[in-house]
Amino acid sequence: MSAPDLTERPTETFPVVQAGGLRFFRWMGRRALALLGGIGARVLFVGEIRRALREGRTWRREVFHQMRAIGVDSLPLTIMVAAFIGGVIAIQIRYQLFPGIQLSIVGLSTRQIVILETGPLLTGLVLAGRVGAKMTAEIATMRVTEQIDALETLAFDPVAYLVVPRLIAGIVMLPILTVFADVAGVLAGMLSSVLVADVQLAQFLEGVRLGYDQFQVTYSLIKATLFGGAIAFLCTFEGYKTFGGAEGVGKSTARAVVITSIAILILDATTAVLLAPYLQA
Amino acid sequence: MKRRDEVLVGIVATAAVGLGVVGSLYLARGGLLPGYEVYSVYDWGSGLRQGQPVMLSGVSVGYVSTTDIRRDGKLVVGMRIYNRYDVPIGTTSKVAPNGVFGDMMVTLHPSRVTDEHFAPGDTIPAGPPSVGIGEILGKVDTISRDIGALTAALRSELVDAKGLAELRATVASAHDLIETLDRVATEQSRELTRTQQAVRRVAGAVDSAQVDSTIRAVGDLSTNMAVLGADLRATAANLDAVLKKLEAGQGSAGLLLNDPGMYRDTRALLQRLDSLTADFQRNPRKYIKFSVF
Numbered sequence: 001m002s003a004p005d006l007t008e009r010p011t012e013t014f015p016v017v018q019a020g021g022l023r024f025f026r027w028m029g030r031r032a033l034a035l036l037g038g039i040g041a042r043v044l045f046v047g048e049i050r051r052a053l054r055e056g057r058t059w060r061r062e063v064f065h066q067m068r069a070i071g072v073d074s075l076p077l078t079i080m081v082a083a084f085i086g087g088v089i090a091i092q093i094r095y096q097l098f099p100g101i102q103l104s105i106v107g108l109s110t111r112q113i114v115i116l117e118t119g120p121l122l123t124g125l126v127l128a129g130r131v132g133a134k135m136t137a138e139i140a141t142m143r144v145t146e147q148i149d150a151l152e153t154l155a156f157d158p159v160a161y162l163v164v165p166r167l168i169a170g171i172v173m174l175p176i177l178t179v180f181a182d183v184a185g186v187l188a189g190m191l192s193s194v195l196v197a198d199v200q201l202a203q204f205l206e207g208v209r210l211g212y213d214q215f216q217v218t219y220s221l222i223k224a225t226l227f228g229g230a231i232a233f234l235c236t237f238e239g240y241k242t243f244g245g246a247e248g249v250g251k252s253t254a255r256a257v258v259i260t261s262i263a264i265l266i267l268d269a270t271t272a273v274l275l276a277p278y279l280q281a
Numbered sequence: 282m283k284r285r286d287e288v289l290v291g292i293v294a295t296a297a298v299g300l301g302v303v304g305s306l307y308l309a310r311g312g313l314l315p316g317y318e319v320y321s322v323y324d325w326g327s328g329l330r331q332g333q334p335v336m337l338s339g340v341s342v343g344y345v346s347t348t349d350i351r352r353d354g355k356l357v358v359g360m361r362i363y364n365r366y367d368v369p370i371g372t373t374s375k376v377a378p379n380g381v382f383g384d385m386m387v388t389l390h391p392s393r394v395t396d397e398h399f400a401p402g403d404t405i406p407a408g409p410p411s412v413g414i415g416e417i418l419g420k421v422d423t424i425s426r427d428i429g430a431l432t433a434a435l436r437s438e439l440v441d442a443k444g445l446a447e448l449r450a451t452v453a454s455a456h457d458l459i460e461t462l463d464r465v466a467t468e469q470s471r472e473l474t475r476t477q478q479a480v481r482r483v484a485g486a487v488d489s490a491q492v493d494s495t496i497r498a499v500g501d502l503s504t505n506m507a508v509l510g511a512d513l514r515a516t517a518a519n520l521d522a523v524l525k526k527l528e529a530g531q532g533s534a535g536l537l538l539n540d541p542g543m544y545r546d547t548r549a550l551l552q553r554l555d556s557l558t559a560d561f562q563r564n565p566r567k568y569i570k571f572s573v574f
Contacts, residue, residue: 061283064283064286064287064290065283065286067286067290068286068289068290071290071293072289072290072293075293111308172294173290175297176293176294176297177297179297179298179300179301179304180296180297180300182304183300183304208308209307209308209332209334210379210384211384212308212309212332213330214305214309217301217304217305
């Protein structure tokens with residue numbers, strides 16, 4: 001008796017299992033390729049930026065305009081957010097303390113939380129929404145209306161003209177905004193704990209000065225610089241690679257804000273893991 | 282437009298740099314006031330850092346401006362004292378903990394009242410180091426060791442040597458005793474209640490006229506007793522006077538009791554009487570001569 005020929009087995013015997021399994025693996029494969037493709041596209045975009053940095057005459061004129069748009073125009077919003085958060089942090093800390101704990105800890109904790117965490121992080125997240133979305137929408141609109149193609153036709157490097165000034169402005173202005181956010185947060189914490197809670201000004205100031213190290217501000221500025229670069233890079237990339245008309249502009253803008261926000265959080269965690277040991281007194 | 286952008290960005294950037302510098306200086310120095318430099322040399326700095334406060338009699342008068350290790354391993358600490366404060370001669374300095382977060386500070390302790398002060402560049406002598414966390418932990422460790430030993434001894438006495446079991450037995454016995462006493466007390470209470478009731482009944486049955494006459498009789502008895510007592514006291518006084526006379530050797534009795542010569546004569550007389558009696562019993566005819574004819 002000869003062995004049965006399995007190749008002749010009808011595929012209808014396992015139709016559901018076979019189709020479902022294939023669909024899952026095809027989906028996984030598509031996602032993995034898309035992920036790798038996205039990483040590759042961004043790496044190539046970095047190469048384009050590097051090349052465009054040599055076009056100083058093109059991007060230099062635009063830098064101050066972008067610094068104003070990203071930095072100066074965002075200053076009121078940044079200060080307001082930082083001040084509210086700083087004030088709330090100070091009040092929360094005050095009312096979470098057990099009786100008998102010295103109240104100077106309110107100043108110490110407010111300073112540490114604002115400078116090390118909420119100052120740069122909230123500034124980054126706020127700017128990802130306000131400035132990042134604007135960047136993506138502008139560049140995406142230029143892309144779908146073929147203005148970028150027109151620039152290329154005129155031998156004008158679009159990356160040097162559109163991306164590099166925003167990247168430099170983001171990297172420079174976010175630390176500057178973070179300095180304002182840090183100061184506003186600590187001052188608001190001081191005002192709220194003195195005016196709303198029962199902390200004496202001298203107690204708050206004693207805590208603010210306690211255990212201070214210059215690296216704490218440096219740490220805050222390092223984070224802000226990374227966030228500024230991430231916002232500018234990821235948002236300009238999403239805008240630059242947009243397709244599909246007005247709908248594509250909307251999708252790119254939404255995706256840019258989401259990706260940038262997640263990237264900021266990941267960078268925040270990574271920075272904390274890498275640099276927090278140096279903060280130890 | 283371009284110029285306006287540049288100016289605005291320049292203003293914001295300058296303000297940020299200014300805020301950063303001023304804020305950092307304020308935090309690092311504990312203020313922005315001008316001051317003069319004095320120094321102290323310590324064997325151990327306990328993690329003292331630039332910017333940490335300098336306290337004179339509990340008040341912040343400056344901050345640590347420099348920390349430097351000398352070739353001989355000593356720590357030279359530079360302190361910037363605000364111009365409005367003077368450090369009196371005789372002051373000693375030491376490194377002390379500031380709060381519970383591991384911060385340190387330099388504390389200055391004036392020893393006497395004087396108008397002389399340390400000048401800029403002077404060195405303030407270091408006082409005895411304050412108790413550090415290490416010493417405190419050492420003491421805590423010693424205490425915990427003692428507590429451990431005490432616990433072990435208690436375990437040995439109470440558990441291993443059956444002390445706890447005996448204690449429990451004693452407590453049980455005490456409990457039984459208390460129960461017995463409680464029963465006795467209850468019984469006594471019941472008896473007392475009964476007695477009280479009986480007394481009440483008797484008191485109710487007693488005629489008040491009889492009681493009055495009894496009280497009167499008792500009163501008379503008491504008066505008689507008082508008279509008797511007075512007589513007894515008078516008798517006692519007489520006896521006392523007699524005894525005093527006897528002791529003083531007054532009267533015959535007094536002489537008899539107190540004069541040794543009379544005692545000896547009496548004794549000799551009694552001996553003679555005794556020998557006479559004996560001789561009379563042995564030879565009665567010697568003394569009695571009876572003849573009819």
